[in-house]
Amino acid sequence: MRDRKDPGLTPLEDTPCTKEFMDSNRARILYAKNELKPLQVRYSDGATAQFKYAEDNTLTELTERNGTYWTRTSPASANGFSQWRSSDGQLCILKFSVLPDGTYQRQDPSGVIETVTTGNKRFIAISFPPGFDAVHLLRSSFQNVDRNRDTTLTRMELDAALATHGANRSQLTLFAMLRHYFDEIIRTRDDPMLIEAGGLTIADLERFQQVKAMEQLKLGEVPAFLHEFFDSLFATIDKDHDGMTNLDEIGQVCGTALSPPVDQLIAAQAPAMSNECFHAQMAEFGLETTPRTNESTTETIKSIEGDHAQKSLPLTFEVSAIVGRFLRKTNPEALNKIGIHDGSDWIYKKTFMQLCEMACAEHTKQRVIRGGWCYDEQKSIATIPRNIFTDADNPAESVRVEAVVQGTLGDPVLLATLIGFVNANPPAVLRALRQEPGKSCTVTFPGAPQHPITMSWLTSLEISLFQNSTTYGIWCAFVQKAYEVYLALNDLSRSPVPEASDSILHTTNLPFELLTGKKCGWRPFTHTHLQEVESLIEQNLQRRLPVLVSTGPLESWIDGARLVPSNVLALIRLNKETGEVVLRDPLASISRITPGTQSASSGSTLTVRLEQLCKHFLAISITL
Numbered sequence: 001m002r003d004r005k006d007p008g009l010t011p012l013e014d015t016p017c018t019k020e021f022m023d024s025n026r027a028r029i030l031y032a033k034n035e036l037k038p039l040q041v042r043y044s045d046g047a048t049a050q051f052k053y054a055e056d057n058t059l060t061e062l063t064e065r066n067g068t069y070w071t072r073t074s075p076a077s078a079n080g081f082s083q084w085r086s087s088d089g090q091l092c093i094l095k096f097s098v099l100p101d102g103t104y105q106r107q108d109p110s111g112v113i114e115t116v117t118t119g120n121k122r123f124i125a126i127s128f129p130p131g132f133d134a135v136h137l138l139r140s141s142f143q144n145v146d147r148n149r150d151t152t153l154t155r156m157e158l159d160a161a162l163a164t165h166g167a168n169r170s171q172l173t174l175f176a177m178l179r180h181y182f183d184e185i186i187r188t189r190d191d192p193m194l195i196e197a198g199g200l201t202i203a204d205l206e207r208f209q210q211v212k213a214m215e216q217l218k219l220g221e222v223p224a225f226l227h228e229f230f231d232s233l234f235a236t237i238d239k240d241h242d243g244m245t246n247l248d249e250i251g252q253v254c255g256t257a258l259s260p261p262v263d264q265l266i267a268a269q270a271p272a273m274s275n276e277c278f279h280a281q282m283a284e285f286g287l288e289t290t291p292r293t294n295e296s297t298t299e300t301i302k303s304i305e306g307d308h309a310q311k312s313l314p315l316t317f318e319v320s321a322i323v324g325r326f327l328r329k330t331n332p333e334a335l336n337k338i339g340i341h342d343g344s345d346w347i348y349k350k351t352f353m354q355l356c357e358m359a360c361a362e363h364t365k366q367r368v369i370r371g372g373w374c375y376d377e378q379k380s381i382a383t384i385p386r387n388i389f390t391d392a393d394n395p396a397e398s399v400r401v402e403a404v405v406q407g408t409l410g411d412p413v414l415l416a417t418l419i420g421f422v423n424a425n426p427p428a429v430l431r432a433l434r435q436e437p438g439k440s441c442t443v444t445f446p447g448a449p450q451h452p453i454t455m456s457w458l459t460s461l462e463i464s465l466f467q468n469s470t471t472y473g474i475w476c477a478f479v480q481k482a483y484e485v486y487l488a489l490n491d492l493s494r495s496p497v498p499e500a501s502d503s504i505l506h507t508t509n510l511p512f513e514l515l516t517g518k519k520c521g522w523r524p525f526t527h528t529h530l531q532e533v534e535s536l537i538e539q540n541l542q543r544r545l546p547v548l549v550s551t552g553p554l555e556s557w558i559d560g561a562r563l564v565p566s567n568v569l570a571l572i573r574l575n576k577e578t579g580e581v582v583l584r585d586p587l588a589s590i591s592r593i594t595p596g597t598q599s600a601s602s603g604s605t606l607t608v609r610l611e612q613l614c615k616h617f618l619a620i621s622i623t624l
Contacts, residue, residue: 021225027118029102034232035318036100036360041065043120051098059096062104065116068439070096081109081489090440090454093489097367100360101223105369108455109488110481112462113371115219124461125371126177129170132372135206137174142202145175152199155182176407180464181208181373212373219368222360229319230356234349236320244346247327250355254324319356326359334358388435389473399426401572403472405604406586407465412568413495414483415586417511418476419570420546423584428515433475443482445514453482483511497566498522498550498619509548509621516545519624525614533614536622537574537581547571548621549583549613556616558608563616569606571620579610 018039020030030040037057041049043065052061062070069087076082080095095107102118111127128134145153145161153161158179162172178185178200185200185208237245237253327335338354340347347355389395404419406412422429434442439457458477463470466477487494495510512520525533540547549569556563564587573582588604608616 021228023101023118023223023225025117025119027102029118034229034320036226036229036322036363038098038100038102041102041118043118045120047120049102049104049116051104059098062096062098064104070094081107086440088436088440090436090442092440092454092456093485095369097369099219099364099367100226101364103219107369107371108485110484111371111488112459112481113369114459115369115374121376123374123376124459125374126461126465128372129173132170132173134174134177135202135209137170138178138202138205141171141174150198152201153178154199155179157199158182176465177373178205180461184208208373215374216368216370219370220361220364222357222364226360227353227357230353230360233319233323233356234352237352238349244348245352246345246347247340250347250352251324251327254320254327319360322363323356323359326355326362387473388433388441388475388478390471392435395430395473396426398472398475399429400472401570401584402604403476404586405467405476405588407463407467407477410466410480410586411483411494411511412586413497413509414480414511416548416568416570416584417509417515417546418479419572419584419586420548421515423570423572424541424544424546429475433478441478443478445482445486447514447517448486451486453485455481455485483514486514497568499566500553500618508624512546512548512621518545520548520621521624522550522619523622524619525617528614528620530610530614533620534574534576534579534610536620537571538576540621540623541574545623546621549617550619551616552618558606558612558616561606563606580607581610581613582607 017033018030019033020028022028026044028042029038030042031038037053038051040051043049047065048063049065050061050063051059054060058072058076060072064070067087070084072082073085073091074083076095081093082095083091084094084096085091093109097105097107099105104116106114106116113125113127115121115123115125117123141161142153145157147157147160158175161175162179182200185204188208188211189204233253234245235241237249338358339345339351340355389398391397399422401419401422404415404422406415428446432444432446434444436442436454440454441457442452442454444452455478458466458474458481462481463474463477466480467474486492492510496507498507507522509520509522512518523536528536537547547570549571551563551565551567551569553565555565564585567585567587569583569585571581572584575581583606585604585606
């Protein structure tokens with residue numbers, strides 16, 4: 001039996017069943033004969049990736065270029081995710097996709113997408129929220145963020161925006177990504193003299209968006225070396241070697257003949273036919289005329305229905321089948337553009353090559369996992385900490401409330417609850433995290449002990465987004481990512497910050513339940529006497545449970561300290577003798593004005609009297 005850690009790579013060479021090509025990056029790619037199914041990629045630096053597929057052409061085994069070996073242990077779900085086992089025995093929920101040019105991608109449920117190209121590049125992307133429009137969002141919020149009204153955004157202005165827009169998830173995502181990509185956005189300017197000048201503008205973001213869009217489109221481009229595939233297929237079809245063929249011959253060789261209604265419709269297609277008439281006519285034959293979206297890459301093409309329709313082709317990487325499927329699914333108007341009007345038309349080799357390229361591009365588009373802006377992980381990979389806790393021999397030193405500070409992107413409700421959890425029961429945090437032998441970590445939430453979440457090692461992009469400092473290790477960032485994965489796997493939404501409405505009584509805190517195993521709700525201070533508040537705080541701290549308070553929707557000041565609206569803070573200490581409580585803010589956004597001066601500073605802790613707590617805050621957490 002083959003050792004999982006040594007998958008036994010075979011030399012790249014042409015055989016009766018395989019064909020080798022070298023691409024523009026000098027990577028050698030091995031394919032099954034006449035199929036766009038990469039079996040092995042040997043990169044220019046000598047590293048190798050290897051792929052194995054099931055009968056339905058879904059990926060079952062993958063050896064990454066870094067040596068990690070993955071085996072699929074469950075069928076793909078509706079959204080394409082499966083359970084995979086790594087070579088060191090860890091189970092992760094992932095989605096892999098292998099593109100025809102040898103590029104492969106990996107996505108986890110939290111939305112992080114890794115793309116490994118044949119040019120030895122490893123790009124990381126974070127999925128944006130649905131409907132996210134960066135330019136439109138920046139235009140609508142620019143005036144509120146541009147404090148000095150100079151039509152540019154500096155790093156300091158973006159930092160301030162991150163501290164004051166925590167309640168708006170889309171805005172928080174935008175400002176976090178602008179802050180992280182600040183230098184890269186500036187470098188896209190055409191004039192070198194402007195690269196070091198000023199802050200970001202809307203024009204900068206528009207240009208950067210175009211650059212990133214082009215990077216995404218390149219993933220779907222057909223590499224030049226695949227034209228040998230198309231040339232070989234044409235030689236198979238053109239049996240008399242006269243340099244031309246037609247739709248009927250192509251349909252016969254490409255796995256199945258084109259259905260008569262399609263051929264008839266192409267022949268009858270008139271330039272004056274309206275789109276509505278065309279779609280209606282196609283619908284009569286049970287044919288789709290628009291590409292489907294948001295489908296798993298492992299699904300088969302939907303069967304064509306109707307009396308004249310034939311059974312659809314199985315999902316396959318075979319070139320002839322891809323072309324045949326493309327002909328069956330393509331709008332005849334698109335075929336007209338390359339000179340194909342009906343089944344009797346002569347199709348020359350140049351047109352045929354165009355047809356193959358279009359079919360391959362459509363085939364690739366179905367497999368590409370698209371995310372947000374890509375980031376070259378190799379630029380900062382050396383700076384990624386290698387320990388969950390700073391001192392692996394004494395991890396308790398790292399489990400402290402100072403470690404929980406939000407990075408450029410995070411969930412304030414989760415982080416405030418985590419601060420309370422760390423303050424009340426640090427041993428439980430140690431039990432919840434386990435660094436595995438390989439580059440992975442398992443987080444087992446106390447409230448979901450039957451569902452441990454194992455994750456690959458965090459990228460530098462994830463660490464910068466999830467965690468402000470790595471002084472105490474990166475355990476806090478792992479907890480945040482595990483929470484994102486848990487939400488995605490269970491189709492759940494984040495817990496909202498309580499609002500000043502009747503709905504506050506029905507708002508629950510999912511992070512509280514995950515971290516403690518107990519349900520949590522909110523009680524408005526306006527409905528609670530001072531003695532009740534004190535008793536509630538004391539009881540929860542004695543029971544080693546987090547105590548949380550939320551700010552209202554409007555800005556508030558306490559003795560020169562500004563509270564960020566719609567935020568959640570952890571109450572970590574009660575002094576019954578003085579009647580004071582100590583609060584900790586995961587945003588570290590508590591602004592203080594020095595009396596008699598215009599200077600201000602931000603911090604994480606705030607000490608207030610119980611009377612001030614009830615007056616200036618909106619609600620306090622209660623166990624249900």
